[in-house]
Amino acid sequence: MPVEFKAISTKNGKAIFHNFPALCKGCGLCIEKCPVDTIGWSEHLGVYGTPTVEPGHGKDCIACKTCQLVCPDCAILIEKIDSKEK
Template sequence: MGKIKGAIVVDTVRCKGCSLCVEACPQDVIMLAKKVNVHGYPYVEAVKEDACIGCASCGIVCPDGCIIVYRKKMED
């Protein structure tokens, strides 16, 4: 059985920095950036992209739908 590799894309313009996704991520892939978006909110970004397992917990808890999760099955 192949391993699942995940990747996320964050809509940084819409993100309000609520950090719900940071708490929901079991792999600690997401962190709050030190930068702010055009609305003045700090946004989240993937810092450990290789650790993402594509569980989609971050996308599920995001109240504004700012996170898209991609999954790819890797061959052994």
């Protein structure tokens, strides 16, 4: 069975949070390092059958990209929303 690398994208605060469940192993580093505590556990399962992450559990995302930088599996992509798009 082939692995599908499709993102689950969520608009939150100043960013669009893209999570790739096929890459996420559920280590929780992004949850630990998020400065506004917006990231939490999701109901979606990742590559090892562990929960993946999602935004919306705390304050709105500030698009600092810390989660993207600390993710050891490149399972998170933060797309900053232009203030004119709101």
